Amino acid sequence: MSQNNRIFDGLGRVMNEAAGVADGVRREVETVVKSQAQRIVVDMDLVKREDFDALRELVQVQGEEIDALRKEVAALRGAPAKN
Structure with missing residues (x-):
């Protein structure tokens, strides 16, 4: 055993x-x-995910600003705004 x-x-x-x-x-x-x-x-x-997300947010904000400026320019010219 x-x-x-x-x-x-x-x-x-x-x-x-x-x-x-x-x-x-x-x-x-x-x-x-x-x-x-x-x-x-x-x-x-x-690219790191954080950098990508920050850049995507920045581009989105700039796109919104561009759209607002296009509308403003169109209003100053007296023509309908184009998107």
Whole structure:
């Protein structure tokens, strides 16, 4: 019986060590994949979401200002405004 317990204890230790090694490998692979993805994004010269949203808002405001100015110019000329 004692022999079986030692075998199972040894097997348990080996499995724990294998799980630890597998976890370390997983973390290393995640790190490599993440750094490669970041490098690809930098190489593609992509815009950050915050910058895109800010620029989109600015363009929208400027579009509204342009429409208002077109209406104002049309009113000064006495012609109907075009959009």
